[in-house]
Amino acid sequence: MTPLFKSLCVVGPGLIGSSVLRRAKETGTIAGTLIAADTSPPVLERVRELDIADVITSDPAVAAQADCVMICVPVGAVEEVARQVLLYMKPGSILTDVASVRGQLGPTIHAILPEGISYIPGHPMAGTEHSGPDAGFSTLFEDRWALLVPPEGSDPEAIAKIEALWNLCGARTKTLSDEQHDQICAMVSHLPHLLAFTICDTADNLSDEIRAAVLDYAASGFRDFTRIAASDPVMWRDIFLANREALLGTLDRFMADTQSMADAIRNGDEAAITGRIERGRAIRRTLIENRQA
Amino acid sequence: MTPLFKSLCVVGPGLIGSSVLRRAKETGTIAGTLIAADTSPPVLERVRELDIADVITSDPAVAAQADCVMICVPVGAVEEVARQVLLYMKPGSILTDVASVRGQLGPTIHAILPEGISYIPGHPMAGTEHSGPDAGFSTLFEDRWALLVPPEGSDPEAIAKIEALWNLCGARTKTLSDEQHDQICAMVSHLPHLLAFTICDTADNLSDEIRAAVLDYAASGFRDFTRIAASDPVMWRDIFLANREALLGTLDRFMADTQSMADAIRNGDEAAITGRIERGRAIRRTLIENRQA
Known part of the structure; x- marks a missing residue:
């Protein structure tokens, strides 16, 4: 051939x-x-x-x-x-x-x-x-x-x-189109990376005692974020800057959603909390069906 | 025996x-x-x-x-x-x-x-x-x-x-102590779960076109968040409510860190962006040494 x-x-x-x-x-x-x-x-x-x-x-x-x-x-x-x-x-x-x-x-x-x-x-x-x-x-x-x-x-x-x-x-x-591409990547790739880098940063800024503990007990959730946070810093800096408009727009929506979740927890609104969690599960299930999980 | x-x-x-x-x-x-x-x-x-x-x-x-x-x-x-x-x-x-x-x-x-x-x-x-x-x-x-x-x-x-x-x-x-325990778990487990649930929720609230795309193209980052977002809703609702004080405190710090990262991106502050990313990498490296990655 x-x-x-x-x-x-x-x-x-x-x-x-x-x-x-x-x-x-x-x-x-x-x-x-x-x-x-x-x-x-x-x-x-x-x-x-x-x-x-x-x-x-x-x-x-x-x-x-x-x-x-x-x-x-x-x-x-x-x-x-x-x-x-x-x-x-x-x-x-x-x-x-x-x-x-x-x-x-x-x-x-x-x-x-x-x-x-x-x-x-x-x-x-x-x-x-x-x-x-x-x-x-x-x-x-x-x-x-x-x-x-x-x-x-x-x-x-x-x-x-x-x-x-x-x-x-x-x-x-x-x-x-270029616009569709950048919107989609902001959501599926750039925002998750931004959050992963930031949660590592937050952990790093805690007291020495808590910081050491985070490293010891990372198994239950935290380490899933750190895998993607191990990525190349210069490459990701460039990506964040190049796609800043779509990324900051998506981040704004995420911050608003996080604020609603925090409010639901503060107010003990059980239905609102489980509602958000249920949606996460639905998306995960579809990913498995789509062979992307 | x-x-x-x-x-x-x-x-x-x-x-x-x-x-x-x-x-x-x-x-x-x-x-x-x-x-x-x-x-x-x-x-x-x-x-x-x-x-x-x-x-x-x-x-x-x-x-x-x-x-x-x-x-x-x-x-x-x-x-x-x-x-x-x-x-x-x-x-x-x-x-x-x-x-x-x-x-x-x-x-x-x-x-x-x-x-x-x-x-x-x-x-x-x-x-x-x-x-x-x-x-x-x-x-x-x-x-x-x-x-x-x-x-x-x-x-x-x-x-x-x-x-x-x-x-x-x-x-x-x-x-x-009880207090140490709850602080540590807020950081290593409860906050990552809250963020994972929320990012799925944010994706779910997007336009149908972007939502479908998220499901198709989840491979580069997004799916790492969805694994933990597949967890039991009632269990996690109870955890969030039971540990609300430590969790909301840790979330506040995370939101402030995210805001700084967003500002660094908005202002094109390359050093601030790579600084945060470098810290994420350091934590990941220590996790691997501690056999928790």
Whole structure:
């Protein structure tokens, strides 16, 4: 079978990027030649040791030779990397990124796109709390969703190719507008992370006695929050800032709901308390049915 | 080896109680005779089918014949059950409970204790989101903590026996005051549950489109919150109400911390954002070292 692309370049082979490379290497169906590009010599050295790319480079001109260039750097650096590789990309090739916040990224990059090059970003809703080339694995995207956010008027053939790429990685795909994407991610990912970071911070600020106890007795609830709170600080800082509007809006609703729950507890309103708890259970049940739990 | 107790009665063989019975049945070291008591005929029928008790009864007078009576009912019902069994308990026996909030329970029951009976409550910091006799398993308490909260002046021999009981269940023990216990549990267990219930509620109140998307794309953070949000509503309502003072105090601190995080995001204060995230990571690392992650 002919691979989907003659060559695929991953710029930024971290958790996501190195997982794509591993999958492509294992299956052989995604690209004939795999290129890994990064500005960090230790990262490139690690990619070489892991043997997950055919070509390893720090040169944007080499990266741009691929007929699909996938930018997997933190949200805040995507635009700059796109500007660099677009200088060299050839007509008929596709630029994509995996940025977890869209904001103005789509329109901005679309506006600087040379004739004949498509820009079809897609955000795989998968991850762990680990980062770097060692953190990746080839099954990371299995049964997960990749959210495609192509600019209006994108070439349908290019969209179909990026869909096929994610399907070959094991993921299901859905196409959304930038606004829908950012709203949804604020709720399912950014707000939970913000709360997880904050509850750890609250625990950290308690008296030494209570703080020590929290560490000893974390089993009953607290530790479920800390797993996601172990994630990369710079990546999450960038995400919070890039999606600040949708995130702060969702946080406002959450704070209002928390205040109602606190009022119900203060006033001993049993029905209001159990009502909220019941809704949590219903959502959990649906998640299990949807194989997302 | 002679078992720790001649007979042990579990009143309320749910997740915790049936796990103690399973452990006692499997090891034979905890009690010679196992009694299960409950007011619900279907629960007693299920205990009979599971074959985890020698005697099954709905009669407090039968329950009270054990030389250790362990009350495993929801927090709000402990006092009433204690009053019933204390009418029949014999001198030299021990009453214990596993209530996850102490509040005034200790002093209240201590005050009605007949001569010669010890009251040594202990709260095992273990659980799952499931409930009922089928939810229990014999290794539930392994490597977890049981927090003993004996009233002042309790018989040291009775304390040692309840410690031994939890050690035989696989748990480590620590002795705390009622106030320490409730403060700690507010932080490590009650606040995380309150937030988990509330974030599910917030998701539930969104537009149908976003709500459906939340269910589809829960993988990246949201679902970690929903596991604990699947817990029993009545149990948690009782816990929130019983520990309302410590819980609302801890929630206030959390809300203030969340507000600071929101302000840092609104103002683009990168250092403040990463500072909070770094603290979350540090706590997570310590949890892993403490084998609680």
